[in-house]
Amino acid sequence: MTDTHCPYCSLQCGMTLAPRRARGGAVLEVRARPDFPVNEGALCRKGWTAGGLRGHRERLTTPLVRDRTTGELSAVGWDEALDLVAERITELRTASGDDSVAVFGGGGLTNEKAYLLGKFARVALGTSQIDYNGRWCMSSAASAGNQAFGVDRGLPFPLSDVEQADVVVLVGSNLAETMPPAARHLDRLRERGGRLVVIDPRLTTTGERADHLLQPVPGTDLPVALGLLHLLDAAGALDEDYLAERTTGFDDVRRSVAGWWPERVERVSGIAADDLREVAALLAGSERVMVLTARGAEQHSQGTATVLAWINLALGLGMCGKPFAGYGCLTGQGNGQGGREHGQKSDQLPGYRMIDDPAARAHVAGVWGVDPDSLPGPGRSAYELLDALGADGGPRALLVHGSNIVVSAPNATQVTDRLEALDLLVVADIVMSETAALADVVLPVTQWAEESGTMTNLEGRVILREQAVAPPEGVRSDLDVIAGLASRLGCEASFPLDPEEAFAELALASAGGRADYAGITYDRIRAEQGVFWPCPDAAHPGTPRLFADAFATADGRARALVVDHAGAAEQPDADYPVHLTTGRVLAQYQSGAQTRRITDLVDEGIFVELHPMLAGRIGARDGDQVEVSTRRGALKAPARVVSTIRPDTIFVPFHWVGANRLTNDALDPMSRMPEFKVCAAAIRHVASAQRVGAS
Structure with a gap:
């Protein structure tokens, strides 16, 4: 039996895998693991059935290459497939430059894969064109967190802190269905007398738990936040001492919300003014208020502004950094947090360093053994990258790891057209996804139970998925694919095949960055049920809770930033009502x-x-x-x-x-x-x- 974690969402629930023989081959039996604090043995339906792809008839087990004449995919050996990819990449780079080749990663990749994929793009390919589907997960919350707090970590406290709040405001999250084991924290909150406010256009399973349900017009969570802050300020319920000591810019925010009286909010959002007043009174009378946002609030053209508005509310009440209170984001993808911290996002290097920062470039280049000037600058963001594929001046080749773009991208028909316009599409996956079905080369890679690697869950807790079974014959890990291509492209930099060795290098590259993993090792993770970053050295205990004494800004103060409501980019009309x-x-x-x-x-x-x-x-x-x-x-x-x-x-x-x-x-x-x-x-x-x- 092997203690590991679920392959799905950002809870990364602890589970135990027990391989056993069955008709048709080995299967994976999932068992509860009550010792892991995030889920305490609870799993959702997806977790209990996570072993279902083991031995599945649709599992890819050999590389496939598309015949240019017939258009059919046929099986080839690994050397032939990788040689072909490297040859065609070399031709494109020679003809059109390094940025003619792009890389698209995923928020489900381990930290080791995300790290080496970013290194591969910048060092082996020399391309700036790399991003990942996590850009579509919580990038708006990340942008807001960096601006307000100086750091982006989904939850700046353990998930269990939810139980100890007096009021939790859940904005745009159906937690009970998307992360069912986490709903126990909401239930315990209410059992001890806490109150739950849910803001969602739909009455979901989560909303059924709410003491107060607000159902706004989609795209109007921002004015709801502005209206609540207006009411709290008018009632004298803001923490003026906290604002004076721990924030900057709040006076401007205070003035900016003066015009968002409840009746105006009602006209824009559809939330009755009296309901808004009732929620404001609840917040004003509570000592520990926690605001949590998710994709419903963030996946908007004003997503960052919306999150900043809810952060302003939490700051105004003096909650950020206070025990069992504050602001947090409920990350979606399994490694949505770690996936962007270590280099597969177009503007970032390992440790959450920014790629246009000379000091950051020098540090990471030193770990990689390359000239800082050789590293490319920022590239296109995820959708902009996909929209440029095959166009004049855009990439001619795309390597996809851990993402099914045809289903997940917005305006997906346009994106599919761009994929079909490429000279080379390479997809590494475990099954023939809709995106893999379009590829010129399909590479079969390992799934979660067949490899080891770390993930960073929604709390900033770095956990370890342990290998439980050997992969099917003919299947390789993404680390093997990356190293094999780097070698064929003549890159002399190191690309470790062993995930623990890759993690040790990641830790060095992250040292001193905002997401500092320097003191984390596989052994520590095993011994401590995960380690919270930042953890700058082996003697450091990790940081379960941020902001108790200071924020991660130059002066230690949070930034309150003025935002206003502009509305969704596309409004209903006579044709689309x-x-x-x-x-x-x-x-x-x-x-x-x-x-x-x-x-x-x-x-x-x-x-x-x-x-x-x-x-x-x-x-x-x-x-x-x-x-x-x-x-x-x-x-x-x-x-x-x-x-x-x-x-x-x-x-x-x-x-x-x-x-x-x-x-x-x-x-x-x-x-x-x-x-x-x-x-x-x-x-x-x-x-x-x-x-x-x-x-």
Whole structure:
């Protein structure tokens, strides 16, 4: 048996894997691990069935290369596949320069993979064109955290602190379905008398737990925050001593929210003024208030501004740095935190150093043994990178590790067109995802139980996934792929194959950075149930809680920054009269490349959730086929008629091809986050449920 962690979300729940023989080969039995403090033995359906891809008939076990004449993929040996990739990369770099080759990573990659992928791009390829799908996860919260606090760590406290707050304000999160084991903390909060405020356009399983549920128009979480701060200031409920001692800029913020009286907020957001006043009174009378945001608040063209508004609220109440209080972001992807800290984001180097900082470049170049001037500068952000593929001046080749872009990218039809315009698309994956199906070269790589490596969960806790079983014959790790290509490209820098050796190098490269892992080792992680960064040396205990004495800014003070509401980039009109929002469902994860292939998780396919009033207006009943269209595309799916969503809003889960063909690619100016969470849409009735079934 092997103690390890779940392959899915950012909780990184502890579990034990027990390989056993079964008909058709070895399978992985998942068992509870009650000693890990994040989940205490609890797992969601996805966790319990995580071994389902072991021995799956769709598992990739040999490299595949597309014949340029027939267009068919056929099996080849590893040397042939890697030689071909290196040869074509060399041709493109010679003809069009280093930036003609791009790299796209994933928030599910281990820290070691993310680190070496960034090193590979900058040193072996010399390209600035690298980013990852985590740009679409919590980049807006990251941007806001860096601006306000001087550092970006999803939760600046352990998740269990939620239980000890007096009030938790949950903005844009369906925690009970997306991270079910974490919902126990909300339940314990309420058992001890705490209160829960949920802000979401839908009444979800999480919202059913709420003492106060606010259902705003999608894209209006920002004015809700501004209105609450206005009321708290007017009531004299702000912590003036804290603001004077620990913040700068709050007087400007105070003036900026003066015009956001409750009735104005009601007109913009749809939240009744009296409901807003009731929540403000609850916050004003509470000693420990915690504000948590997630993708519902962040995946907007004003996502960074929205998070900054909620941070201003927490600062105004004097909560940031206070025990069992403050602001935090609920990271989504398994390594959404660590994945951006160590170099696969276009503007960052290991340790959360910025790539345009000369001192940062010098430090990392010293670890890598290269000239700092040889490192490229910042590249395009994720969507901008994909949108430039195959275009004049854009990359001609793309290497994809750990991402299913065809399903997950906004305005996905446009992105698919750009992928098809490439001279070379290489995808490393465990199954034939929708993106791999377009590739010129497909490389079969190990899944989580077949390799070791570290992840950084939503708390900033660095944990270790231990290898439990050997990979299938013919499958290699991403570390092998990276090292093999680097060698064939003539790169003399080291690319370790052993993950522990790679982590030791990562620790050196991160030393002195904002995300400092220098004092963390595999042995410490095993002994301590994970280690919280920053941890600058072996004697340091790690940092479970940030900001108790100072923020990570030059003067130790938090920055309160003025923001205002501009609204979604695309507003409803006569042709597209309703709001479309997207999100996750309990049984599926991200693009569904893994979970859609596990029999025990296949409950249903894509659906369209809408209110009975809207259903009546278009003549649809529950189960009928409806068509949703936006300015970018359309999809047909069964209707799910519920009274728990706003009448002016429809919801579509994004785990299947189709949802992100509809979403808007408008970008946040600071984080470059696309506006996944709201766009203008039309909906019409197509066929009755009986006729759909008959066909």
